[in-house]
Amino acid sequence: MDFISIADLHLSWKLYNIPELEQDLKDIFSRIVNIAIERKVNCLVVVGDLFDDNEPTPDLVIFVKKEIQRLWDDGVNIYGIAGDHDKSINGENWLKVCGIDPVDKIPEFAGIDFCEPKLVKEYLVNKPNKELVNWIFLHGQIPSWFPYIDEKKRLDFSTFPIFDLYPNLKGIILGDIHEPKTGTISDHGKEAFLGYCGSPGIIKSDEINKKAGLIYCQNNTLQPRIPFPLDRDFIKIDFTGSNSEIFNVYLFLQKYKDHKGKKPIFRVEYDKDSQNKLDKLKPLWQIGIVESTQVKSLDKDKPKESINIRAELSTDERMSQVLLESCPDKDIYDLLYELLTTAEQKAVLDKFKDKKLNESPNDISDGEQRAGAGTIPAKS
């Protein structure tokens, strides 16, 4: 069995709202298809979150179908599971619509679409012909590997008899975490691969410089990852505090003056102290795409924290912490927290709108009293 396995491409995601970066993800998918064809693998396996959401545009669906047809034309199959971003609604998902078969269609593979941890375990226990399975594909988080995990995504094998159930297991290949990770799972003297494909593109700022290539299996044995350099440079520029004084824009102008191909992305982090020096960055616009964001120093000794709530979404707890720090108004805090943690965003917004419409004008102008306190202001 030869295969390449990928996850978390998040097609249709537009980082920093830059259209070129949405297109980059499609280009990446095409390049992966090319590599699968060149290497003549039996199949390409998608371990969830091929799509960023459950509502891909018709154009995107046509694009994906065409790429899949290219695979089929060259004798490469494609199998996959859905992730939390593209999971099924009423039993249907876009992988299926695009013609991607479930991974456990072939006897050597097991795997189930993203679902409750309890259901994942039930699936693994009840799957027939487990002795034939060499590779398991799942979308979720390994608690012992991360300080924060999302309980809905918990994949805990520490007390699970995986090798009793799957005596010929060679590896568990995961999606969801975008940083590629390689490890092992062992029990009773048996050992198997345990690791994350990682996202092949850049989905969030903190993924810059953390890519490792594509998981590749040849003759049923994992090989070193296939190098997969991005065709666009992402450059982080620390423009905070005194860094902004020593920053030399001409080094970049020099480096990229004859650059061909995709424009580099300059991700600039500045703070209150360096805000007034942002003019120094202007020449960067001639050579690339500039994305700047303000960060704050929590404390002189503590590391800087980016004010980027999306990047912090690892647990409800973490979310509430970040929101509390940046959002002192209780009404806004409640609304944001509910929006971030609900599956029914429209309902939450309707409720909020309803509440606001039914408030008396006094209440609305009464932000001062309500801020942070969460108490009902006394009526005169």
Ligand SMILES: [Mn+2]
């Ligand atoms: Mn995911």
